[in-house]
Amino acid sequence: MARRFDRTFYSRDVLEVAPLLIGQHLIRIASDGTKTVYVITETEAYRGGDDLACHASKGKTPRNEVMFGEGGHLYMYLIYGMYWMMNVVTAPRGVPQAVLLRGVREASGPGRLTRLVGVDRNYNGEDLVVSERIWIEESGSPSAYTASPRVGIDYAGEPWRSMPWRYLINL
DNA sequence: AACACGATTTCG
DNA sequence: GAAATCGTGTTT
Numbered sequence: 001m002a003r004r005f006d007r008t009f010y011s012r013d014v015l016e017v018a019p020l021l022i023g024q025h026l027i028r029i030a031s032d033g034t035k036t037v038y039v040i041t042e043t044e045a046y047r048g049g050d051d052l053a054c055h056a057s058k059g060k061t062p063r064n065e066v067m068f069g070e071g072g073h074l075y076m077y078l079i080y081g082m083y084w085m086m087n088v089v090t091a092p093r094g095v096p097q098a099v100l101l102r103g104v105r106e107a108s109g110p111g112r113l114t115r116l117v118g119v120d121r122n123y124n125g126e127d128l129v130v131s132e133r134i135w136i137e138e139s140g141s142p143s144a145y146t147a148s149p150r151v152g153i154d155y156a157g158e159p160w161r162s163m164p165w166r167y168l169i170n171l
Numbered sequence: 172a173a174c175a176c177g178a179t180t181t182c183g
Numbered sequence: 184g185a186a187a188t189c190g191t192g193t194t195t
Contacts, residue, residue: 044178046178053178054178055178058192061191061192062191063190063191063192077178077190077191078177078188078189078190078191079177079178079179079190080176080177080179080180080187080188080189081177081187081188081189081190082179082180082187082188082189083179083180085178085179087178100178102178109179109180110178110179111179111180112179112180150178151178151179152177152178152179153178155176155177156178
């Protein structure tokens with residue numbers, strides 16, 4: 001029987017958690033009770049105050065506040081006025097880090113992913129450890145992955161735009 | 172109160 | 184190659 005990841009899993013460093021999420025199962029219970037299992041195929045790590053590509057690098061604001069909390073919660077935000085990004089907060093309370101979910105088997109791209117899964121601002125702060133409508137389970141089969149630079153963050157400059165913190169499942 | 176812009180996607 | 188579209192943080 002599949003096991004849901006607990007608080008301890010999410011409380012580690014984002015550079016450890018982000019690649020571990022590749023190949024794992026994102027479980028979604030729709031409002032009508034329908035359960036869907038998505039295989040995570042792509043993630044990116046955003047690492048705290050130093051990482052200039054991370055929203056938390058400029059300090060805590062109403063928007064990114066959840067990233068400063070305990071690991072295991074969702075950080076949702078709107079980009080370009082139309083796409084919701086789903087991030088999994090990692091590390092202990094006070095250390096702002098998060099994993100951006102960029103793809104599942106059925107959808108490639110963070111905006112398409114949230115549209116498919118059906119999550120938006122109402123899921124900001126959702127706790128994956130206890131939620132009844134969304135969480136992540138161990139798939140049981142380890143997935144090999146390839147790391148490369150993150151997408152769309154050139155503005156962060158070096159060395160951040162070159163850090164290989166994007167993880168893509170191998171075919 | 173006004174402004175600039177983004178961890179993207181889609182269309183021409 | 185460029186538009187779409189709006190919440191958020193910053194400047195006035």
